Amino acid sequence: xxxxxxxxxxxxxxxxxxxxxxxxxxxxxxxxxxxxxxxxxxxxxxxxxxxxxxxxxxxxxxxxxxxxxxxxxxxxxxxxxxxxxxxxxxxxxxxxxxxxxxxxxxxxxxxxxxxxxxxxxxxxxxxxxxxxxxxxxxxxxxxxxxxxxxxxxxxxxxxxxxxxxxxxxxxxxxxxxxxxxxxxxxxxxxxxxxxxxxxxxxxxxxxxxxxxxxxxxxxxxxxxxxxxxxxxxxxxxxxxxxxxxxxxxxxxxxxxxxxxxxxxxxxxxxxxxxxxxxxxxxxxxxxxxxxxxxxxxxxxxxxxxxxxxxxxxxxxxxxxxxxxxxxxxxxxxxxxxxxxxxxxxxxxxx
Numbered sequence: 001x002x003x004x005x006x007x008x009x010x011x012x013x014x015x016x017x018x019x020x021x022x023x024x025x026x027x028x029x030x031x032x033x034x035x036x037x038x039x040x041x042x043x044x045x046x047x048x049x050x051x052x053x054x055x056x057x058x059x060x061x062x063x064x065x066x067x068x069x070x071x072x073x074x075x076x077x078x079x080x081x082x083x084x085x086x087x088x089x090x091x092x093x094x095x096x097x098x099x100x101x102x103x104x105x106x107x108x109x110x111x112x113x114x115x116x117x118x119x120x121x122x123x124x125x126x127x128x129x130x131x132x133x134x135x136x137x138x139x140x141x142x143x144x145x146x147x148x149x150x151x152x153x154x155x156x157x158x159x160x161x162x163x164x165x166x167x168x169x170x171x172x173x174x175x176x177x178x179x180x181x182x183x184x185x186x187x188x189x190x191x192x193x194x195x196x197x198x199x200x201x202x203x204x205x206x207x208x209x210x211x212x213x214x215x216x217x218x219x220x221x222x223x224x225x226x227x228x229x230x231x232x233x234x235x236x237x238x239x240x241x242x243x244x245x246x247x248x249x250x251x252x253x254x255x256x257x258x259x260x261x262x263x264x265x266x267x268x269x270x271x272x273x274x275x276x277x278x279x280x281x282x283x284x285x286x287x288x289x290x291x292x293x294x295x296x297x298x299x300x301x302x303x304x305x306x307x308x309x310x311x312x313x314x315x316x317x318x319x320x321x322x323x324x325x326x327x328x329x330x331x332x333x334x335x336x337x338x339x340x341x342x343x344x345x346x347x348x349x350x
Contacts, residue, residue, distance in 0.1 A: 001325055002075030003067065005099065006317025007060065009052040009092030010084025010112045011142075012036075012043045015313035016059040018067040021075065021321055023123030027066035028314050029059050030307075034182070041181050042171070049087025056095055063313075071103040076329065078320025081109030082337030083142075089336035097332045106329035108320040113138060113342040115315040116277040117149050119304045122318050126302055130275070133268040135299070137257055137290070140278030141167030141184075146211045146260035147342060148267060149275075152322050157343040158263050159211030159256065166249060167280050169215035173245050176226045177238045187242050188283050194236070194243030199225060201248040203255070211260035218248055250285050254293040261297040274299045281309040 001021025008015040017028035033051050037043050064071065079096030082089055093109060100107035116138055120130035132154075136147040144161040164172070167184060174183025179190065201221050204214035222245050229237060257274065264271045274294045280286055287303050294301040308314060323329070 001321060002073065003069060004317045004320040004324065005060070005064070005074055005077045005096075006110075006313040006315075006320060007056070007077070007079040007092045007096045008112075008311055008313040008316045009056065009088040010080045010082070011088060011311055012048045013311045014052050014055045014059055015311065016056070016063045017313035017317045018063050018069070019122075019314060019317035019321060021325070023121070023129075023318060023321070025314055026069070027063040028312065029063050029066075030312055031055050031059060038181055041175065043085070045085045045087055048085055049091055052088050052091040056091060060095070060099070071099065071105075074103065074105055076100070076106040076108055076320055076324045078108040078110050078316050080112045080115070080316055081334060082111065082340035084112055084338060086336060086338045089338065093336050101332060106324060107332055108323050108328070109330040109334045110316050110319045111340055111342060111345060112316075113143065113145075113340075114153070114155065114345065115319040117147060117155065117275075117342070118152070118319050118322055119277055119308050119315045120273075120275045120302045121322070122304075122308070122314070125304050125308070130273060130302065133271050134273035134275055135260055135264045135271060137253070137260065137274060137276045138278045139166050139253070139276065139280035139286070141165060141171065143278060144213045144215070145342070146256065146263075148264055150268070152326060153345040155342045155345055156267070157341065158260050159213070161213040161215065163214055163216040164219060166213065166215055166253070167278070169219050169249070170280065172219055173222050173242070176223055177233070177242060184279060184283065187246065188285070190239050191242040191246040191285070194239030194241070196243040196247035198240035199244035201244055203248055203251050206252060206255050209259070211256045211263060213252065213256055215249070215252075218245070218252075246283075246285055250289040253286060254289045257290055257293050258297060261294070261299055272299050273302055275302045277304060277309055279310045282306045
């Protein structure tokens with residue numbers, strides 16, 4: 001299997017990578033758009049699309065040069081087709097189609113969520129490669145989902161958020177505490193200085209059947225606490241709120257993951273791996289809590305390297321490799337899909 005060029009432009013990272021058929025990363029590059037969006041306190045879709053358009057060609061040129069191969073040496077081109085912000089998806093997927101067309105290469109339109117799901121199968125992430133089936137806990141700014149991963153294109157959504165995604169909750173609470181954007185890393189840093197038992201915040205959905213999530217009530221409770229405390233919260237008080245919020249999130253995630261592992265065993269009795277991916281998987285407290293939860297249910301936790309938890313093109317290229325090895329490619333007529341639920345690729349559980 002020849003190497004695959006991957007392109008990722010679903011949100012606010014402009015990324016390209018080249019990965020070979022054995023999962024070795026030949027080159028990778030991620031351009032953060034933090035400076036473009038920070039003044040607005042969040043991602044502005046039009047700015048994101050324009051920034052992708054400005055820098056993507058140079059990102060691709062750079063990784064191809066680093067990889068030491070030419071476009072004719074590629075086995076295909078993979079680009080994120082969805083879900084995500086439509087402007088960025090159009091920029092990246094159309095560029096990828098152009099490279100494929102110009103060099104007579106197969107094109108793969110990658111589901112961004114499946115790319116996260118397949119990351120543990122990359123060389124070196126898990127010894128001897130992660131074997132199907134396994135349980136995926138996808139935690140990001142836009143997604144909180146429990147997914148049974150049974151194979152390429154074979155996914156079942158076991159549960160998901162009924163309101164805010166966990167990453168969105170982190171960002172909104174960080175904003176309430178006056179922290180810079182993106183809020184997740186800033187809140188984690190502040191929480192390290194605080195007492196997680198200082199405030200008793202709600203744990204939505206705890207101990208309920210299934211593995212759905214809810215973070216809206218928790219976010220509201222934090223907002224009310226901040227409002228009662230007034231505008232001039234000292235750093236220590238803000239650290240206590242951050243630590244208590246983060247602990248509530250960890251408790252919820254561990255409880256929901258425990259229910260998901262029980263459901264997973266019901267469909268796949270031999271499953272024993274819990275994969276956590278997405279930007280929130282970078283949080284050390286979340287990883288530590290899920291490690292204990294997994295072990296208590298006879299699972300082992302797999303958390304990819306932090307750079308592969310957030311949006312990146314390595315996972316997109318690898319998803320392309322996985323599909324091309326099966327002889328699967330996509331028509332250049334395929335359109336970008338801002339909404340593309342992972343479980344619509346194929347259902348495998350009754």
